[in-house]
Amino acid sequence: MSINLVQAVNAAISEPIAEQLSRQFGIPDQIVRQVATRIAPGLVASLMDRATLVPGSQSVYSVIMQHESNAHIADQLSKLIATTGGLKQLETNGHSLAALATGQRVDALTDAVASETGVPTQATSALAGIVAAVLFGIMKRHFLLAQWGLPHVPKLLRDQVGEINATMSNVVAAAIGVGNTEGFTSGITPRLDTVASSLEPRIDGDVAVAAAPVAPATSPAGKSAPSVQSAAVAKATPPAPPPMRAPVRPFAPQRSSNKWIWVLFAVLAAILALVYYRGFTQSGSVDLNAAAATQHITNMATPASSAALSTAPAIDSAPLATSANMPITAASAPESASAPKDAPASWKDAQLLFSVNPAGVPAIEATVGTEAEKKHLIDTLTARFGKAYTADVSVVPETRPATWLSRLNDFFPLMAVPGAEAKVSGSKVELSGAAADGKLGWADRLKSALGGMFQVAAFDVDGAVATATQSFRSAMKSLLATDTPCSGDKLTRVLDLQVVNFARSSAQVPESAYSTLGETAQLLKRCAAQGSMVNLDVAGYSDAQGAAPAKLEVSKERAAAVRGYLVRNGVPPQSLTATGYGDSNPIADNDTASGRFANRRIEFIVSKH
Structure with a gap:
């Protein structure tokens, strides 16, 4: 019922x-x-x-x-x-x-x-x-x-x-x-x-x-x-049954068990006495190296005791030691399939990336170093989401142990937030999309849940634009204080610091870029007036999202829009060209919002036309 x-x-x-x-x-x-x-x-x-x-x-x-x-x-x-x-x-x-x-x-x-x-x-x-x-x-x-x-x-x-x-x-x-x-x-x-x-x-x-x-x-x-x-x-409820008793086992009474325990202790004591005696009768001196080797073998023979005595979390020298949340399969994986204790510097961090669609279904991409880690990840995701997720997990042997595997439960609530994006690389966590919304407080929640093991940061587009603008103006001030502000290499290094943050699929120059592009136009006009006109190619780049033809076209349109803005503000049109390069020559990965933000850029290149 x-x-x-x-x-x-x-x-x-x-x-x-x-x-x-x-x-x-x-x-x-x-x-x-x-x-x-x-x-x-x-x-x-x-x-x-x-x-x-x-x-x-x-x-x-x-x-x-x-x-x-x-x-x-x-x-x-x-x-x-x-x-x-x-x-x-x-x-x-x-x-x-x-x-x-x-x-x-x-x-x-x-x-x-x-x-x-x-x-x-x-x-x-x-x-x-x-x-x-x-x-x-x-x-x-x-x-x-x-x-x-x-x-x-x-x-x-x-x-x-x-x-x-x-x-x-x-x-x-x-x-x-x-x-x-x-x-x-x-x-x-x-x-x-x-x-x-x-x-x-x-x-x-x-x-x-x-x-x-x-x-x-x-x-x-x-x-x-x-x-x-x-x-x-x-x-x-009906009357409770009488207290349950343990089954009687006549062939293994407690008294007999105690006797055999004492016999076992006696045998072990005899063995230890024999070893002790042989150590002193066969060697007249103490060999420190031999003692060290004996101690090492003893420790290897009793890992269970050592583990039982240790209450601290796994240390860096044993990155594959499993916590209580790690699966038995990962802990018992053969040594050949496990990463070494000290991974070479050339090895990359294990990565976990996920994005959540408007229906709340997460899409997960991950790179781990062993099949055991992959199985753990897939099993844990399936237990949590059933069939309502997608996962693309790659096993690359030259990958450091995935420390985030034991903390998946802390990320699960975020994996259900529509529009949320996150990248976990080693011990670094970058949040973007809905996850980076300060009003929702996901960064603070994860910092609290993960403790000091991970560095959690939320990517803020407006903050990134403001920081880039400040860097540009500081560099521009220093450039104008020199005797050669129109030097091509010096000039382009400064101009490339500004950010023109176009809206998605848009080629209209955003208002946030008006002031920096205006300062760029003033400097280029000054150089032309002094007879030091610099010929520049305005290069447009996109991130990796979308079809190749569309990415190439939007990069061309954005480069042309920046060139047009500068010309309208007095820069000689013959000194500027515009070229689109699509998603070629990325300067950051395209897996995160910050990386895509960096790749969607305008660069100024000295040309000889």
Whole structure:
């Protein structure tokens, strides 16, 4: 006996309830229901994502059975929201329960729903608390009536996949950190099934072995939540079976085990004594080199002990040491397929690039050094996004270990943001597109999540233009202070510092370039007036995006536009030509926004025409 949680919440927030809430918040009742129908799938999906691990399922179950979860809330909702105090208490309880169950605040969810519906964030947040309180009350009632326990948490949430796929928007999916709706729902079922099977009581010989106990969740006030064996549950569930006993194993009694342990210790002591004796009887002096070699062999023979004693993260001298998040396949890859401890300086950093289309589907490109790293990356992406992603992963042996592989979870939320772009090269992270929007704060989020292991920077086009303009004016000032400002090489080095940041697919000179091109025109006119006219070719270049003919044509048009602007501002037309070179001669990579920005350029070349 299952239940559709989203539909149950929507039914509880009926038209009369929506009218009451409408009067409380001052928004139309239709909008109240619209907000509720968007919040409920997000909350249920957050629970599904949390329940894909055993501790997460335990937390969800513990919260469901808390005293604050009101199993009668659907019947009492009208009375509970009748007063401002009751409404506020319900909202607070809902937020607290949701935070405990999902492991995170619901602020990101409410912000996303507010942006989708146009409802003020404060009202959306209040409605989210109410929806959460209703959701957990409905779940508690269902668990009590069905006499369900912990193993039914992932089963119930697995049954919600179809509803979530139909009702949750990609914006909400991105906000709660599960990628996009299709990818999330296509990959969540097997993960929930795995947890459900691990929580089922299993039989070991003739004795049942219970699933791990549920650790009580901590309430916002700091008190422990009631355990799942609380009186409320006891009344609704059949009497618990007597305590389980470990199976009796007559052929391996504890006393006998202890005896063999002591025998083993005695044998080891005898061996050590023999080695010790032979060391002193066969050598009359101590050889320091031999001692060092013996110590080295001892360390190699006991890596497990050394690893157990070390609690520090992997150091630079062992770049392939795996963290807890690394897969077994990567850790156990054959040595021949692994990068050496000290990679040669000529080796390149492992790279991860991704861009997200308007539908929230990420396209990933990566370069790693081993097949094990490639498998880890593909498996992790598939587990997160299902089939809703594309990946092009190259294995280049002369590549340093991919340190970012163990931190993929920190990048997953960004991989669901439409328009986001990022490049991870070694320990450097460059954000562009929507990811570089300062208002969204992705740079700060990643810096906080990644700690000091990575350098995170967001590419800002306006900032880059402003910096280039400042450099140009400083160099121009220095050039004018010399005796030979019209010297061809000196002149072009300064002129090339300015940026003409054309809009995409446009050949119209942008206003941001008017002042620098104006200063260029003044200098060239001055040189011509002094009899030192410099003949220049205005060279236009594009980035690598688009078809080759289109790139060549737009570069020609942009070079001609700059030449035309200078001529209109008094530069002798016979001193200037214009040539387009397409995407040839790039000065940076085209994988990032900053690289493409650098490649879309205008250069001034001394000509002899």
